Amino acid sequence: MLPSHGNFAVGWIAAIHKEYVAARQVLDEVYEDLEFPRPAEDLNSYTLGRMERHYVVIACLPSGSYGTQAAAEAVERMKSSFPMIRFVLMVGVAGGAPTQADVRLGDVVVGTRVVPYGFGKRTPGGMVFTGDIGLSAGALLTGTQKLAAMLVEGNLDLDFIVRQTFNKSPKITTEYQRPHERPDRLYKSEYNHGDSCDCQLDCAQNLSKLVNRPERNDYCVEVHCGNIGSADIVVKDALSRDNYAREFRLLCFEMESAGLMSKLPCLPIRGICDYSDSHKNKHWQGYAAATAAVYAKSLLKVIPPENVLQTRITMDKTELERHIRSIIRDVQRVATSRSVDEDSQIRGADNALKKIEVIVDLLKDLSEDHSADISKIEEEVGKHTSDIESARDRLQDIEKGEKELVASLAKITEHIETQKKMSTNIEIEEKWAVLHQKAQEESMMLTKLATFVDEVLPVTTAILGQVGHVTGNENVNTAAEVIKNSPRLTALFKSMSDLRSKHSRSSGQKSSKKSNQAREEVAYTTSSKTSFRKIMSNTFTSKSNQSETEEKGNQRLTSESQNEEGIFANNSCSPKKSN
Ligand SMILES: [Zn+2]
Structure with a gap:
């Protein structure tokens, strides 16, 4: 039986086409022909489907549009057609900040807090941040704790699920598998990519410019929970990256979530596709989109739909x-x-x-x-x-x-x-x-x-x-x-x-x-x-009061409110196999 319109309580936003395709791959059921009443002004294109026990509405930003404003508009339109949506997952790729945490390509960053780091004023004492920190939806955060435990226990293997799921066509397999032929290299922050330089041929040969990191299993995907930087800024410079990351304890950079937080409770889930530096690397985009999508689906699996329906409508x-x-x-x-x-x-x-x-x-x-x-x-x-x-x-x-x-x-x-x-x-x-x-x-x-x-x-x-x-x-x-x-x-x-x-x-x-x-x-x-x-x-059939623990609204970032435990990684990966 087809679900009714009111059953769709989870929204999912993809910023680019590659992420949209990744989202469709992890659906258990797609309802291509399901009709729903929509206002004339809603021009979003949607994929409606089921993921585990949840009914999910997936939308992609119009091609060529990006940034916080475009994301805010897309979610507003989504709300106009699906007012019963309780929260959105912002699932896609992002540039990593390996500054304070061992964030690597293909890893997943879960934004428990969204920092619009672009808002600030220059003062004689330096840059002062004036934005509001967005807190992610409480019901979702309890799910991330459960997944963290499963990762540590070895009961959740994201790379394995990607290999199993992203195999519906040769093109999908090629585009979304881990690019083992393009090894994960992190260059020292001072080493910039030259104008005519080819990263694979030139930078990669210059081993003295690489950051020496502990070895990791080739199939390992780690999950980091903490602050995500979100602003209409493209960070493509390692030194700026490190400055922002240190100041706001950021794990990665993206350009959408800050626009969503004020519209609906939101949780950004981001696969790391590059290091926000000058070195060119597009090869990890597919895999990073896939690990993020697989993590988001695993999260929905551990959240009972009843809990979602008990969350207030914003x-x-x-x-x-x-x-x-x-x-x-x-x-x-x-x-x-x-x-x-x-x-x-x-x-x-x-x-x-x-x-x-x-x-x-x-x-x-x-x-x-x-x-x-x-x-x-x-x-x-x-x-x-x-x-x-x-x-x-x-x-x-x-x-x-x-x-x-x-x-x-x-x-x-x-x-x-x-x-x-x-x-x-x-x-x-x-x-x-x-x-x-x-x-x-x-x-x-x-x-x-x-x-x-x-x-x-x-x-x-x-x-x-x-x-x-x-x-x-x-x-x-x-x-x-x-x-x-x-x-x-x-x-x-x-x-x-x-x-x-x-x-x-x-x-x-x-x-x-x-x-x-x-x-x-x-x-x-x-x-x-x-x-x-x-x-x-x-x-009416009464429903229980919403959990008081759910955190709503915005919280100002002050040095006191910065959680020292704000950044933590779910270290699930064993050391690199010796063979
Ligand atoms: Zn390079």
């Missing part, structure tokens, strides 16, 4: 509004279409309903997250009234979105009804009947969602009062008073209940009246806490 007010607008435009197009072709009419209505379905799911998830925030007040009451207010504000935004969707849905239902009546062909009439049923289901879902949001708000005030009363905790009682007496919140409640009664009048649904009554009962009952839980679990 979406701000503007993005949510944009989604809803785009759907409303679609519905309008369908409802006012003058096309006489019934098949294309049905397709249009079906597509619009699919989009509505996606957004209703999204609203459901978002409102669950924000009411989970509100439920936290039971533990941290009194300290975070502003957090409570902001969670309530978000719920109000969601409520506004619902209102617009209800209107839009009514329009398309009316259109479907008219078409159904006009239809003379029994088969087509049945198709319209199916769509009608679908529209009614979405409408029920929205009503349920609206009731849920509506009930959560006043109940929390009652819970606070109740908790304070039972525990005799002054703080709790105060927080309840704050909420009850806040003019802003009172206004909010009023506007919401006005909105609700308008809904019920316009849509003719009786459930609202019942919900108002239920709300009042719940708000004043002595067992309000139990009722609240009941509402939470009855209205």
Whole structure:
């Protein structure tokens, strides 16, 4: 059975074609013909597939475009078509910094922190960094720990998996296998490549210019976790490389992740294809792309899909509004279409309903997250009234979105009804009947969602009062008073209940009246806490609160916050075999 659109929770971005092809090689199943509703402005090309138990959306940056801005735009478009994506993996090649760690060609660097090292100002005391450090998604980082253990134990052989996986055609084999005929050479930082010099013929003969490194098994791929430098700068000079690497403890350089971090939780996974110096070396690109892709897939293997789905959806007010607008435009197009072709009419209505379905799911998830925030007040009451207010504000935004969707849905239902009546062909009439049923289901879902949001708000005030009363905790009682007496919140409640009664009048649904009554009962009952839980679990299949350990947002790089353990390698490789 084909997965549904909402199943795709993992995004994967490739910057260049070679990385895109590598990503496709590690898919367990490809859904070439799977149709999904996408806004007209999304021009990304996608490969949809399954990797282990995850459904993954792979996109490649348009050819010729690179850098942080291009990456940010690609992921924004991806979000517009797949709003349920929880995080992205940025998988591809990068120039290594063998300055502070023994990073070698084909090794994998996992960016637990992304340093946009290009932001800075020159001061008399030297360069001062002014960028924000991006922290990678927490759910992903726990997976990297497990892989680190497997590597040390010898239970994960990335080179072996590359040989097994990248063999679907002679061309793939040639392009993605380890280039043993082009040995991994690291030149001393002071030794620059001459203009007319051929690295293989000239530089390689000059053994005195090579850095003396400990021997390593020829098939060894090591994995290093730590800081990745990301900026719109191409580093092709060993001395600059060493300076940046020392200052920011960088393991490699790339040009995309800094653009992604602000859009979605992200984890960069990079195969090392050169040493960011002046020596020309393109031969390791394929293999480096392959080791990164294989590592990314191994990571997905150890992360349960349930954990991914429990991760919050990252979406701000503007993005949510944009989604809803785009759907409303679609519905309008369908409802006012003058096309006489019934098949294309049905397709249009079906597509619009699919989009509505996606957004209703999204609203459901978002409102669950924000009411989970509100439920936290039971533990941290009194300290975070502003957090409570902001969670309530978000719920109000969601409520506004619902209102617009209800209107839009009514329009398309009316259109479907008219078409159904006009239809003379029994088969087509049945198709319209199916769509009608679908529209009614979405409408029920929205009503349920609206009731849920509506009930959560006043109940929390009652819970606070109740908790304070039972525990005799002054703080709790105060927080309840704050909420009850806040003019802003009172206004909010009023506007919401006005909105609700308008809904019920316009849509003719009786459930609202019942919900108002239920709300009042719940708000004043002595067992309000139990009722609240009941509402939470009855209205939707409840999901557990997001792990508190997940790190979100940005952290400023200061000398104090630099983790001394920030760079560590998973040393898994035995010394070079003697034969
Ligand atoms: Zn050279």
